[in-house]
Amino acid sequence: xxxxxxxxxxxxxxxAILSTAATAMAAPPFGARERLVAxxxxxxxxxxxxxxxxxxxxxxxxxxxxxxxCNVGALSFRIGDxxxxxxxxxxxxxxxxxxxxxxERALHESRLVDLARARQLAGELRVHAPAGATVTIDGxxxxxxxxxxxxxxxxxxxxxxxxxxxxxxxEIEVPRGExxxxxxxxxxxxxxxxxxxxxxxxxxxxxxxxxPRPAVIVGGVGLSATFAALGGxxxxxxxxxxxAVIASxxxxxxxxxxxxxxxxxxxxxxxxxxxxxxxxxxxxGLITGGAVLAATLGYTFYPRGQAEVRVSxxxxxxxxxx
Numbered sequence: 662x663x664x665x666x667x668x669x670x671x672x673x674x675x676x677a678i679l680s681t682a683a684t685a686m687a688a689p690p691f692g693a694r695e696r697l698v699a700x701x702x703x704x705x706x707x708x709x710x711x712x713x714x715x716x717x718x719x720x721x722x723x724x725x726x727x728x729x730x731c732n733v734g735a736l737s738f739r740i741g742d743x744x745x746x747x748x749x750x751x752x753x754x755x756x757x758x759x760x761x762x763x764x765e766r767a768l769h770e771s772r773l774v775d776l777a778r779a780r781q782l783a784g785e786l787r788v789h790a791p792a793g794a795t796v797t798i799d800g801x802x803x804x805x806x807x808x809x810x811x812x813x814x815x816x817x818x819x820x821x822x823x824x825x826x827x828x829x830x831x832e833i834e835v836p837r838g839e840x841x842x843x844x845x846x847x848x849x850x851x852x853x854x855x856x857x858x859x860x861x862x863x864x865x866x867x868x869x870x871x872x873p874r875p876a877v878i879v880g881g882v883g884l885s886a887t888f889a890a891l892g893g894x895x896x897x898x899x900x901x902x903x904x905a906v907i908a909s910x911x912x913x914x915x916x917x918x919x920x921x922x923x924x925x926x927x928x929x930x931x932x933x934x935x936x937x938x939x940x941x942x943x944x945x946g947l948i949t950g951g952a953v954l955a956a957t958l959g960y961t962f963y964p965r966g967q968a969e970v971r972v973s974x975x976x977x978x979x980x981x982x983x
Contacts, residue, residue: 694723701732710740727756731772738775743783747812750776784835785810786818789844794824796845810840820845885954892946899939 697720704713714736721729734749753772760766787810788803790796796805798820803811815837821830822845829845905928 694720697723705736710736714740727753727758730756731768735772735775738779743779744812744814746775746779747783747785750779780812781838782815783812784815784818784837785840786813786820786833786835787811787840787842788820789842790822790829791824791845791847794822794829794845797821797823822847882954885950887950889947889950889954892943892948892950895939895943895946897943899936899943902936902939905936 697716701713701716701720704710704716714733717729717732717736720726721733730749731753734746734751734753737743737749738746750772754776757769757772760769786798788796788798788805790805796803798811798813798818800819800821805811813835815835817832817834819830819832820843821828824847827847827850829847831843831845833841833843835841
């Protein structure tokens with residue numbers, strides 16, 4: 662009977678010992694948290710705020726507590742690391758319990774004030790990237806959550822997503838105290854080239870007639886210059902006729918051409934009609950010259966084979982086939 666009892670107790674005892682050993686290995690050493698907290702307080706008293714934040718980060722790794730998160734956020738704010746302050750104070754706000762004492766209430770309000778101020782001094786990015794992609798901002802990996810923006814330093818930020826050898830990148834300017842969105846889309850993969858059938862002639866890289874012909878270019882530029890020069894001459898002529906109108910009107914006396922029956926007024930009227938005609942044709946010549954030049958440049962830099970150009974102004978029509 663004793664032998665059976667011993668065999669029954671031995672497995673249970675071994676299991677209990679192994680369970681205790683595993684718990685001891687998983688739990689932090691006794692007093693480790695207290696030592697770290699004491700080191701953090703000492704660093705704060707000595708003005709080593711960055712060192713104090715690193716110690717509180719170690720405390721967070723031991724126990725993900727409200728005190729550790731809030732202290733990391735508050736120290737990040739005090740050393741000027743606003744993105745980290747926003748991230749940790751937001752976490753502090755989420756896990757912070759309701760204040761029970763006046764001291765806890767004052768500390769709670771202080772953390773919320775620090776969070777609001779940090780948001781004003783930092784920027785935020787909402788990143789939309791393909792699922793499974795590794796996202797970095799200025800080369801630093803970040804975790805993307807659909808409902809939570811990423812706090813960043815204000816200024817121009819480079820956002821990159823990598824997945825399966827493909828990369829999508831975008832630059833965006835993030836103002837202070839504002840949020841911006843950026844969407845990363847991978848470029849479409851090129852379609853595989855199909856092999857040409859046996860015996861088929863290779864496709865011509867340049868379609869017939871796509872290469873600009875020098876004669877057409879020279880002719881187009883010359884025609885444009887001719888129309889422009891003709892328009893300029895006609896406009897000069899219209900200015901001369903305008904001067905004749907003014908001179909004839911002045912010669913009619915102080916009342917000008919109040920009575921059109923006077924000979925000089927008839928001359929002024931005729932000169933005025935000439936001026937209008939010359940000016941209309943001059944403007945039409947300049948417009949036609951400009952249109953021909955634009956068509957020539959389009960043909961030169963964007964060849965499309967056969968192209969028909971029609972230019973019409975004030976009754977003048979030019980039709981050409983390039």
